[in-house]
Amino acid sequence: MNAKPVPHRFRIVGWMRRAGRAVLAASVVALGGQAAEPDLLLHWRLDEGRGAQVRDRSGQGLHGQLRAERTNSPSGRAVFLDGTPGRLIAVTLPPALRLGTNSWSFTAWVRPVELAHPGAMNQRRLLSYGTYPDGSVVIDVLGNGTLAPHLTYKDAAGRVRAAGLTGFQTVRTGVWTHVAVVCDRAAGRLASYLNGVEDRVAELPAGFAPDFSVGGNLTLGSAWQNFFGAVDEVKLFRHALPGAEVRREFQRLRAAFNPPLPPEQELALQRQAAADALDTTGPLWAARQFGAVRRRLAEVVSDRTAPPAVRSLAHLRVARSYQAEGDLRAARVEFERIADEPAYPRVHRAE
Numbered sequence: 001m002n003a004k005p006v007p008h009r010f011r012i013v014g015w016m017r018r019a020g021r022a023v024l025a026a027s028v029v030a031l032g033g034q035a036a037e038p039d040l041l042l043h044w045r046l047d048e049g050r051g052a053q054v055r056d057r058s059g060q061g062l063h064g065q066l067r068a069e070r071t072n073s074p075s076g077r078a079v080f081l082d083g084t085p086g087r088l089i090a091v092t093l094p095p096a097l098r099l100g101t102n103s104w105s106f107t108a109w110v111r112p113v114e115l116a117h118p119g120a121m122n123q124r125r126l127l128s129y130g131t132y133p134d135g136s137v138v139i140d141v142l143g144n145g146t147l148a149p150h151l152t153y154k155d156a157a158g159r160v161r162a163a164g165l166t167g168f169q170t171v172r173t174g175v176w177t178h179v180a181v182v183c184d185r186a187a188g189r190l191a192s193y194l195n196g197v198e199d200r201v202a203e204l205p206a207g208f209a210p211d212f213s214v215g216g217n218l219t220l221g222s223a224w225q226n227f228f229g230a231v232d233e234v235k236l237f238r239h240a241l242p243g244a245e246v247r248r249e250f251q252r253l254r255a256a257f258n259p260p261l262p263p264e265q266e267l268a269l270q271r272q273a274a275a276d277a278l279d280t281t282g283p284l285w286a287a288r289q290f291g292a293v294r295r296r297l298a299e300v301v302s303d304r305t306a307p308p309a310v311r312s313l314a315h316l317r318v319a320r321s322y323q324a325e326g327d328l329r330a331a332r333v334e335f336e337r338i339a340d341e342p343a344y345p346r347v348h349r350a351e
Helices: 017-030 243-252 263-286 290-302 308-324 328-339 346-350
Strands: 040-044 064-066 069-073 076-082 089-092 104-112 123-131 135-142 147-154 160-164 177-184 189-194 197-203 217-220 228-237
Touching (some): 069 228, 104 123, 104 243, 147 189, 177 243, 189 243, 217 228, 243 263, 290 308, 308 328, 308 346, 328 346
Antiparallel strands (some): 069 076, 076 228, 104 228, 123 217, 135 147, 147 160, 177 189, 189 197
16 A cells, blocks of 8 residues: 555545545435445345345345354344354355356455464355356465465366465454455456555456356355354445445444454555545546535535544635636635634645
């Protein structure tokens, strides 16, 4: 991650979750009360109190067969995979719903009990899909806590080809962590995320073109070196989630799961959230829709719980929006408010 200072005009806001909620709320209203989740293939909330079936909330009908125990979680209930083979959730995807040649994304909350495995390969399997080696996707958690997704298939010549990555950041035992893996076939990249922060990106090899339609078996957990811990809020998308959507998934239940973020991860999250904010306000600025820019930033400026430096960056952007549309009187008012706000950093007040 690049720690080099970024000019404020590109760092619009590092604390945009509240403003993001306003943007998301507008989308919800436009869609008649339900937020759209493009190509959501599977959503296991895992809140069922009893029974051997896990309900799929995506609308695709991919209900899972539970072969593990249930446990409590901050959002209700979760599944507990006890590390022994076969204690898992299983479903078979019909041909029309298999990953095929599509991009895909996986997200979940996990709370490991034990990471290390006594076998020769010190790793545990969180997710398994497809048929090895004809076409399979697995997501492992290594003994040190890093994510390790791996893709395998046979090409037209019958050769086994593989791709994957090993993350940098680590999940920890005893605490909840939001994990995500995104495979973007169009961009040729595989990425992992922990707690909304992009962790590791790997380029897919040239000519890497699997068709994951061969087998439709999907399991959370595995008959081989099973994951040991609780898992909740499992989602599988048949498209590549942009980083902003991964962070939205993390923020959606962050308050409930309350993962402890070290300072460097919190800083990285804010830095990446600032880029998300640029993505939402940048097109509006380019289209000279300065009123819309101000509406999206107003909540940040008025949010006294946000860091002062974040509020002042948003406020400077508001002032410049008036300046850009030629309303110098309104721009002067906002610049004076910035100069007179003692909570703002001195450098921003001087500007």
